[in-house]
Amino acid sequence: MSALATIALCWRVERCDGATIGLTTHDRDLIVDGLVHRAAPGMTPSAVVRGDGLEADTMDVGGALTSSAIDEADLIAGRWDGARVAIFAVDWVTGALHAALGEGRIGAVELGDEGFTAELRGASAALDRAVVETTSADCRAELGDKRCRIAMAGRRRLLRVVAVADAVATVDAEEPVANAYGGGVVRWIGGANGGLVSAVAGSAGTTLTLHAVPPYAIVPGVLVEVIEGCDKTIATCVGRFGNAANFRGEPNLPGMDLLTRYPGG
Structure with a gap:
């Protein structure tokens, strides 16, 4: 039998809370690395396109909604938001790995009459983020992160x-x-x-x-x-946390209205 005739696509989906499921396009369940990859409901992928440029790699995956694997209520609740997905091809006869096709995290999810469609964003999607932060009157750090440095013990x-x-x-x-x-x-x-x-x-x-x-x-x-939490204002940062040295905002920076002023205005 040709090696190409025994290839099946598999998906390993790890939610942010640690719950993990395996899915496959094959017509029966497969065990890969000790995890059962279910054939039902399985997933149907769009074309997998890999490039060597800097454009963000994305693809869509579709699947049925079932209570045993991916539940509609859980999708709406956001349990699958940001889940890590690894896509790979295996030999369904031996279970051996043929090729790792990529991995990423689930982005936008759309629900339809026949199931769901989820966008899978690859690692290069991080290149879409802005390199330099825009200025803001409010703090851009999150309370307790490495830029804020407020100890969260007791909070x-x-x-x-x-x-x-x-x-x-x-x-x-x-x-x-x-x-x-x-x-x-x-x-x-x-x-x-x-x-x-x-x-x-x-x-x-x-x-x-x-x-x-x-x-x-x-x-x-x-x-x-x-x-x-924190309302991200300089007043709260100084008065409640005494953390002005780590405030990540520009509360005294003139706004765009400065450009519209005129002599005597």
Whole structure:
């Protein structure tokens, strides 16, 4: 039998929370590196194009929505956002690797009547990012990252949700300072939302106002990790954190309206 006649495409998809699945275009399940690659639902790829230029490599993959592999609700909830995907060809007779075709992360996902289509962005897609940051009055760092340098020890708290109304959640302990969690996040530890993250728009006392309603219903008593945030203003950086030396913004830089001024205006 010709070697080309026994080639099958395989996909290894690793979500950001560590959950991993294997899929294949073959008509039966394959075991590759100890992971079962399912033939159903499998995935249908667009043409795989590799180039030696600096253009970002992208391709589309399509698949069926099933509760056993990729669920529609999980796609909508964002569980698959940013998942790492490795694409490779194997010999479906021996399981031997023929060629690594590339890897990347899942970008835009579209849902349709017959399934989903996901954009796969290769490593060269990072070249699309701006080389130099644009100026801004607000800080461009994230609270606690290597540029901000604020220690996050003590700024992460395990709390329980005692009540929920749409995008407003009430927890069992008050915030340490006013609007401490505004600009922060809630990591859902228990319940149907376990593993997901919700952005916090603002907080007051024991109340957290989220940017959006969580994808799944919340049962009171669920455990969450609440991480403090920052509104990225110089006033907060100085007054609350005493971290002006690491402020990554230009609050005193003149704006574009300076160009429109005229003598006597």
